[in-house]
Amino acid sequence: MRELVRMVVVLAAICACSGLVLSFTSQATQVQRENQLLKFVKGPSIQAVFSDCDYDNDPIQDRMALSVGTDKDGNPLEKIIFLAKKGGQVVAVAYASSGSGYGGEIEVMVGLSMDGELTGISVMTHSETPGLGARITETVFTEQFRGLPLEEGVQLSSDGGAIDGVSGASFSSKGVISAINAAMELFSKVKEEVS
């Protein structure tokens, strides 16, 4: 009996210490990890969605936080808006948006110009099936969104829209579509804030 208690106590103590140390490490590195994500994941995506735009600033430097309501626990939610400027005037914005695909959340960077067009999209993180759903990152799929007008929203051709989904991966394609539509819904609010 004493041995049993000892086993439980020792294991529980080790696990508790481990949890403590890990939560501390996670907090201590959080800011730096976000910076690296900005530099190595969001950076290239932002450049990709702005590739057709004429701008002369660094959108990663010129970013602003916009509060977009609250989550289901009542905590305030913020969205980071990346601004592309030409001569100090905002020409386009980009922000991340997500939708659920087949294997989990798909996070998409969506670029929108002030004249009301999609400037481009870039899939940042996803956990779709390699070879099938993962092909949503290919340019054949993502280039279709470039230059579309913002008013109507986007839809797959199977639903009567203009976008050809990735074959064999309708859930993944719909995930991207819903992420983009969510971003478009937010656009009028963002436009008000930046201009």
Next chain:
Amino acid sequence: MGAWNEFTKGLWKEIPPFRLVLGLCPTLAVTTAAKNGLGMGLATTFVLVCSNVLISLLRNVIPRKVRIAAFIVVIASFVVIVELTMQAYFYPLYKILGLFIPLIVVNCIILGRAEAFASKNRLLPSIADGLGMGLGFTLSLTFLGAVREIIGNGTLFGNPILWDSFEPFSIMVKAPGAFLCLGVILGLMNWVSMRQQKKS
């Protein structure tokens, strides 16, 4: 001199991937370039030394029956620390090594050293053992990575070192190249030790 012997045995006599033939999964998978091998080796060394230290200190506290569970918790915690640190400071390397960083948890070398050495020895020899084994592992992975990178890509640590018209044998940076390379190195090492034995 005890600690020194524990340190040097990991560098040749019991060098992990080639002599103990342990930890082959990362050895084969990430050594497509010297830099990746070095990064993986250093990450493993850190986990190995830290877990050896903690397990050696706790060796009289941990009950025998739950020792493996306790070792795994200790090792896994250090692996997550490495993972978070790499994410924060070496993001490109973290992207390349990807899945193989969390897989350090199940690397046989680390659990093996905890079970076979650190849980039975005092602190100093355990540190020496961890450092030696880790360094041996790092050297092996870097060497394997360098060979594969030079033949398969014509570069070393990303710098071109061969003549311009060199046509890279790209099979060497793919999976079969890892087996070819490992086999040749194992064979060479056996040959060298056999010659040494004959001489003495």
